[in-house]
Amino acid sequence: MAGDGLADAAGSFDPLRPALVRVAYRMLGSVADAEDIVQEAFIRWMGADRERVREPEAFLRRTVTRLCLDQLKSARHRRETYIGPWLPEPVFEEEEEGEDVTLPLMLALERLSPLERAAFLLHDVFGLDFGEVAGTIRRTPAASRQLAARARRRVRDARPRYKVDRRRGLELAEAFFAASRSGDMKALGSMLAADISLHADGGGKRPAAAEPVAGFHAVMKLHENLANLFRESGSKLVRAGFVNGLPGFITREADGEIQVTALEVEGGKIAAIYVVRNPEKLGHLY
Known part of the structure; x- marks a missing residue:
């Protein structure tokens, strides 16, 4: 009987799981926390009087949202004590999927x-x-x-003010990787907006800028210094794709760890660079 109840609960819950994870992820900015929240919702679903629930999707979305609201109370404190800039855990797709929550x-x-x-x-x-x-x-x-x-x-x-063409976005991401790693400052500079900013999330686990880097010259100087390190130690492109709706790529760096870079594009220029280096935010990508 217990097995039948579990199968019944899973049968009605599993088709809704991806949508529930999307709700939780957008609320929390963490893939791992979103999956934990949805699993807790499943446990509650198993214990619910499911025959009296007329709309399971609405019931479960309500449950997930309320669990997320409770979680955000403690998450706010963690954000305040986070070391350096905080970025959400990246969701990587090989192809852009019309993501409106970039x-x-x-x-x-x-x-x-x-x-x-x-x-x-x-x-x-x-x-x-x-x-x-x-x-x-x-x-x-x-x-x-x-x-x-x-x-x-x-x-x-x-x-999002306008959608970046998929092919152009991937071309720009790959060109940015090539120029930044080879030290081709002329090519790199031609891609950057005058008011560009760079945000790097190391979470105190890996080296990263402690504050956002703002302005064309500051970002160029940073990449000039980084290019010298890349020439000595290397940085390998794992794959290009879309990171939370933005063109970007995954690389494997000299320390053996991966990092994720996303590029915000406006008017054909890169307006912002987002780099996630904190390994605690990248485990789901392996």
Whole structure:
């Protein structure tokens, strides 16, 4: 009987798991934490009176969102004590999938309160009406609408303004890798916007800039110094693709560890470079 109950719970839950992981990941910015949250939701699903649940997807999305809201309370403290710039765990795809929650938007979501973040994601990204949003976050529809509107204003500049052509994005990522590793500063400079910024997340586990590097000359100087290290120790391209909706690549560095680079492109130029080096954020890519 217990086996039948488990099979029944898994049979109704497993088709929904990928969508639930997407909700949790966008709430938390962590693949591992998202998977843990969804597994906890499955445990609760096993113990629920499933025959009385009319809409399993809505029930489970509500459960996952509420678990994420609880998790964000402790996550906020961890962010405050994090060493250096914090970036979300990268999700890497060989092909761009029309991702509308890009890495810059995920960083903007970090500035929101947990309830603002939930209301915005559930309504603006996942398309739920405010009645369901309200039931999920335990607020009135009017309050949920206000939370989403406030969040929308705060993240407006981080929303994707236009889609980068897939082929052009991959070409730019590969050209950036080649120029930055070979030390071809002329080629590298031709790709960068004047107000470019670089954000590197080492989490205190691997060397990385302690603060974002801003401006064309500062970023060029950093890459000139890095190119000397690359010539001595090497940096191998593992594969190019899309990182949270942005063109980028995975490399294996001289210390044997991998790192992930994502490029924000505006007007044909690289406007921001995001590098995740913290090995604790990269284990799911091996």
